[in-house]
Amino acid sequence: MKIIHGRAEGSLSDQRATVxxxxxxxxxxxxxxxxxxxxxxxxxxxxxxxxxxxxGQILQVLAGQGLICSDGSTPEPIRAGDTIWVPPGERHWHGAAPGSFMTHTAISLGTTTWAEEVVDD
Incomplete structure (x- = not known):
């Protein structure tokens, strides 16, 4: 068993070059x-x-509204309370809708392979 306590007070979250x-x-x-x-x-x-x-990856949307899209598909709306299963190896992206913030918990299984930026089209 391993207990992971919440983020230490005063510590900062990080931003990444993959967003x-x-x-x-x-x-x-x-x-x-x-x-x-x-x-x-x-x-x-x-x-x-x-x-x-x-x-694979599990996403649990905690607040706000967003979009998720698998390669070759149309972006789909997601919102607080939704749980999403992304199968192993499925190329995808996710984020907030244009008019809303979004917070989710991301449970990533195995290595994550990052690719190119998503274009607005």
Missing amino acids: TGDVWFDQVLPPTDGTTIATVFFAPGARTFWHSHEH
Whole structure:
């Protein structure tokens, strides 16, 4: 068993080079046995780059409204209370809708492979 206490008071969340717009990642569980958990805040219109996960990803939307899109598909709306399963190796992106922020918990299984930025089209 491993207990991971909440982020230390005064510590900062980080931004990454794999997003468009303002996005903050608060690591809940550092990489452990191939699993990483983070609470992620997206400012309106902010989103991840295209990416995939070796063993899949679970997203739990905590607040706001967003979009998620698998490669070759049309973006789909997501909102607080939704849980999304992204299968292993499925190329996708996710982020906040243009008029809303979004916060979700991301449970990433295995290695994450990052690709190019998502274009507005």
